[in-house]
Amino acid sequence: MSVVAVLRLPLAVDLSGFVKLLQRMQVPHRVSEEAGEQVLWVPDEISEDVRSLYARFPAGDPDQQLELPASGRTSTRPGFVQQLKASPITALVLLSSLIVAAVTLLGENLETLRWLTFLEFRVVGDYIQFTPLGDSLAAGQWWRLVTPMLVHFGFLHIAMNGMWYWELGRRIEARQGGINLLGLTLLFSLVSNFAQYVFSGATLFGGLSGVLYGLLGHCWIYQLLAPNPAYHLPRGVLVMMLVWLLLCLSGLVSLIGFGEIANAAHVGGLLVGCFTGLLGGLFARRKMAL
Structure with missing residues (x-):
């Protein structure tokens, strides 16, 4: 050692x-x-x-605010409330997603949904007419670049995305802090949304999945360069998410009835996440060597 x-x-x-x-x-x-x-x-x-x-805790913990397992006893997993307090940014993003899911009726309320999509739109008969992105940005609607991550279409969509954000977001917040997690979440949302827009054009898309692949790539590469228990992902989890990405890219997932998949958002999120993981891991490795 x-x-x-x-x-x-x-x-x-x-x-x-x-x-x-x-x-x-x-x-x-x-x-x-x-x-x-x-x-x-x-x-x-x-x-x-x-x-x-x-x-x-530069002065230590004289008041013993930290709850440590007693000597000789098996440590217990923190309760749900304790986990929420320890991961406020993770909880905030998930709460925001749930609120948006409620007010948009999981994508069914188009009048509310149109304020959060990447492109503004209006319904004309049986068609959706999109407003060019430049017009929306010129009108000051910059939030559209990131808010699609909060939009979900169906209960299974938000349940799966929420579960994975809870697992990956808490890891980053525990090791790098809430501000870094929020910054990474917004960055991954921006890149994945723009990638999907460039690839698919004027369409409706949303969800946290592009962000999730960004968080996955970040933890993956960061852990390779600067190993830490907080970022340790079971190999099966990494393999499963990468295999799922390949299945989505193949078109098989859409073919069996899962609907259209935002593949460009997934790939864009994963690539930028690997890049931030590379930068963060190299920086942490340098600090460890000092």
Whole structure:
């Protein structure tokens, strides 16, 4: 087991509180003095977690706000309410999707739906007439670039997307924070929506699936470069989602009755997610090496 220096602090900094927290968490560590600095050493595989912990609790946890499993007992999974409190951005995105699903009647209420789609439209008889994207943007309707991620067509659509966003979003929020998750979600939505628009033209599309493939690609590549338990995805999950993507691209999924699939959004989301995972993973790896 290799150890690395995760913190180098002046001798005047009181590290005792944080060291007590590490002891309470049973984290292997040692502190040394080198060149007028105090250096905290931990096993390489948990170095990123310790840095994140120090960023949140530099003085330790004197009031014992952190709930840790008692020694010798099996840790229990946090309750649903605790998970919501720990993942507010993940919960906010899912709540927004549910609200949109309710007010649009899962895509049936076209009058409400038209305010959230990538292209504004109006119903003329039995036809839908779309407004050019440039006209909408010139009118200040920039939200249209990302709001299609909140639109879902059917209960199964939102149930499946919501489940996967809950699983992937919480991982990113736990390791990189809520602001990063929100930024990635908006970026993946923007890229996947635009990719689908370029590929399919003036059509109705929506859902979180493009964002989900972005989150998948981000976790996948990030984990390869900077391994961390928070980003560990079972190999079966990764294989299943990639196989599903290939089946969708083949046209078989649409053929058996699942409706039209936004394949360009999936591919666009996955590619940009792999790119952000590459950047984030390289940055985290560099920090670990310092």
